[in-house]
Amino acid sequence: MGKIIGIIREGKKPEDLRTPLTPQHCVEVMNFFPGTRVLVQPSPFRCFSDEQYVAAGVEVKEDLSECDILMGVKEVPADQLLANKTYLFFSHTIKKQSHNRNLLRTILAKNITLIDYETLTWEAGNRIIGFGRFAGIVGTHYAFLMLGKKYGYYTLKPANELANYAELLAQYQGLKMPPVRIVLCGDGRVAHGCIELLRKLRIHQVSQEEFLEDEYNKAIFVHLRSEDYYERKDGKPWDKSDFYKHPEDYRSCFKPYYQKADIMLNSVFWKDGIEEFFTHEEMKDSDFRIKVISDITCDVPGPIPSTVRSTTINNPFYGYNVYLEKEVAPFQPNVIDVQAVGNLPCELPFDASIEFGEQLVRHVLPNLLIEDKDHIIHNATIAKDGKLMEKFLYLADYVN
Template structure:
């Protein structure tokens, strides 16, 4: 008889509590119908976007004690007090870039002989990430950016996304909305940008090629999209190569500056690291022709591709103002300032839809691999196992051995 594999959905214990989950009640039910050897159990939670009763109604038992589980699935980092020794965990650990605040957690994972599989490191054979919440970050970020412009100008108003039960209710909110003329520039071409473009489509905002967008004026709202190859060109020959750009970003210059003089809103969804040039400088922000009133920095890197990102805002209070001359933070919606939307957990505003989307990708591309005795995909995403870092992540050795405090 085949051995039962127990999978536990853990309660999110990191504060502030995340309300997303790896699998919805219906997805758990589907797994148990199609994989008779798998038993899913759910740790009760008062914070989860799907109530405990919704799991119970779908035949998924609630269980506080998860020590019998072989696989434990969460979303955010697990506080060290809640880590169960000897188990295999899947969550976003935020350790692969040596993030200081998670050093102690990774040290504890190794000490407790825990196997850590990081969602962020699960990739398709071509290197593309399999799992992420970027699409719904883009959806919510685009809505919040437009909501901020409406408040700043007084020309229109949107309700906050988190007051909607789900994405369908948000779509209904857009029925009959007529937006005034505005110009929106969208950066990026990944999941975040796809979410932004979804909102552009739902609101009937017209796409224009960059060259038309730059020179013409319109009596209705329009947007353009700048992918990396349009934003960054090699300094010496004005060409773009994706692989070369990621290997040597310092050899590239950013071509964004003309757009600050013609745009009302920037929706930033471009990948950034510290070697990549910013979209504009502090000096550019101070110039009279800097027209952008609202920046939805959806990728949200403090002092990153958007220099006036002065730190995170919150779902409850998503926008702050920045005084252009001094780069000081101030109250939002004042004339002459630039308003910043820099929420780091945007998908939490549509948690049911974001969880459904995440679970679908997990079921399609990862679940079968998890059940195999050996899987290259899973092995490559495993940061720690057998009380040590795996070979692929051995570069974290100095990080793990550093000061834990």
């Protein structure tokens, strides 16, 4: 007998507009996996309306208690979790995020099977599914938006005021970009989303040597990976695996880049113990050139001292006074402007949902609904039958 999948209404505030499955994807699931039904909980916020699901032949229903599998995007409020179900959503618990401790406790208490999108990985370890591409695109767009506001070069609308990605790109037609120098840090989905927009805007990519040594009369960017801005303290060769296991043995060597860059795009994976790119004191130095920071991955605390808090889509920017070491109004002289929105893909919800749903239907659901032959689902399951799975036993002290 086929499974019943429910698409839940997003309960976390502010409401997320994205959906794991669009109306078309729901139809595909019911066609590709015979016997499977998809129900959708009504929502006034979802980027695809209830009427669009109904028009596609998908049942919209408030009560999802008959469902075997429930899917959302953001964390589900603990009081909305249904016992003994299988849930898929971004739980934000695997880094022991304190604000979600009660969520994981409730999942265990209610015998919920939790499969986190973030833990769905291929055998090599790279993630199968995510919204990172659109985080990179929107975060890069914000950097240019801030630059325009700060110096009056041009005016751009934020992504959330536009219909889709195509409309975002259309804003740049005929726009003359000033000769700014951009440093992009990171090498995952987010970074490649940044690179996608930079290339569409014809921003010239240069090598590390060219970025540090040459002058340009046009906008340029350099792409750095972790081995380019961290080095071993003892001078031994770089080892990426060792870096993440023993970050205390490494130090930042980012200084030459902050002396040359106007804009910083941060899309790195960060964990406790990794040294900051630069210190508060370094930001006060006269040779610290960066004036705009788009902190796309937005870890607080994290690798960038000026990211003192995350921001929201409605109020995405703040200024940072390096001498006072505190937040001030943005777009003032001698202030570094920061964006640190924690849910950037939500600004292009249609495009992001379409791509996410395609990945979900193609790569995840066959393993979930037919056969988990590569153990993709098993390896991504954080909790089951009231217990943490072996791979996630390190979370025991977190929930206890």
